[in-house]
Amino acid sequence: MNLILMGAPGAGKGTQAEKISAKWNIPAISTGDILRAAIKEGTELGQTAKTFIDDGKLVPDEIVIGIIKEYLMSDVCRNGFILDGFPRSIPQAEALDGMGVKIDAVLSIEVADSKIVERMSGRRVCTCGASYHTVYKPSQKPNICDKCGAELYIRKDDAPETVLNRLKTYHTQTEPLKDYYAKKGLLVTVEGQEEVADTTALVYKALGNL
Numbered sequence: 001m002n003l004i005l006m007g008a009p010g011a012g013k014g015t016q017a018e019k020i021s022a023k024w025n026i027p028a029i030s031t032g033d034i035l036r037a038a039i040k041e042g043t044e045l046g047q048t049a050k051t052f053i054d055d056g057k058l059v060p061d062e063i064v065i066g067i068i069k070e071y072l073m074s075d076v077c078r079n080g081f082i083l084d085g086f087p088r089s090i091p092q093a094e095a096l097d098g099m100g101v102k103i104d105a106v107l108s109i110e111v112a113d114s115k116i117v118e119r120m121s122g123r124r125v126c127t128c129g130a131s132y133h134t135v136y137k138p139s140q141k142p143n144i145c146d147k148c149g150a151e152l153y154i155r156k157d158d159a160p161e162t163v164l165n166r167l168k169t170y171h172t173q174t175e176p177l178k179d180y181y182a183k184k185g186l187l188v189t190v191e192g193q194e195e196v197a198d199t200t201a202l203v204y205k206a207l208g209n210l
Contacts, residue, residue, distance in 0.1 A: 001026060001080045001207070002102055004087070006177060007109035009157075009166045010120040011192055012199060016109060017084040019200045020207065026080035029071050031064055054156055056165030058088055058173060065095045072101055088174045093181075106181040107206065109199065111192035113167050120163045124152035 001024055005013045017028035035053065038046030045067075049059045068086050071077060087093040096103075111119075122134040126145040132138060132152060139145060143152045156162060181187045188206045193199045 002104050003081070003207070004083045004103055004106040004181075005085075005109070006106060006174070007192070008111060008113070008116050008170045009163065010116040011109045011111040012196065013084050013109060015196055016107075016200060016203050017082045020082055020203065023204065024080065024207075026082060027076050028082040028084055029068070029077075029086075031059075031067065031083075031085040034067055035059060035064075054162075056157065056162040056169060058169060061089065061092055061095065064088075065092060068096070069099060072099065087177060088170075090176060090180060093177055103181075103186060105188050105207065106177075106186045107203065108178055108187060108189045109192045109203075110189055115192075116167060117160060117163050120158045121154075121160045123154065123158045125155055126150050126152050 003020065003026075005017055005020075007013045014028075014030060014032070017030065020026070021028040035046070035049045039050045039053070040046070045063060049063060052059045064086060068083070072081065087096050119133070119136075122136070124132045124134065124139070124143065126132075126148065127150055128145060128148040130145050130147045132145075139152060144150070145152055157166065178187055178189075190199065190202045190206050193202070
């Protein structure tokens with residue numbers, strides 16, 4: 001199955017991508033993870049991408065498209081894939097079409113903006129890679145990592161003002177993709193629930209009907 005996951009930042013795409021990946025045994029490709037790794041490594045791509053991410057803006061198409069194309073053409077994606085965070089604009093979707101890649105479905109997870117801000121501003125992360133949430137997944141000691149004992153921090157792109165910028169960008173540049181894929185008969189929508197398991201159940205049901 002070749003699947004695209006859509007939804008506003010913080011809608012739970014990454015979590016659902018992991019669930020789908022495990023159930024159908026296909027790789028989840030997160031452009032966010034790829035870009036953050038490049039930033040951490042200080043590569044030329046990472047340094048360029050960082051200036052856009054810090055401002056809550058989209059990374060330029062030519063950077064993202066190059067990364068995705070390399071992944072999709074690799075043996076890793078031979079039996080299918082889940083695209084999480086790509087495409088994010090009509091030009092990116094057209095570039096994906098131009099690669100000759102067949103998409104089986106585009107799953108959009110719908111969550112209200114107010115809930116998105118609450119979810120993302122509560123995120124806490126650690127330099128060891130562990131992640132928490134002040135409401136949904138708190139650490140045992142406030143602001144201290146359970147795994148390594150280091151102090152947790154808020155990523156700049158999870159700060160409330162940046163989240164609002166990211167939501168504005170999503171509604172302006174990415175949301176039009178729903179119409180783009182609906183016209184192709186590929187769009188499937190799921191209402192994001194308070195509990196992850198409830199959302200996952202709806203996702204499985206939607207994809208199981210394909």
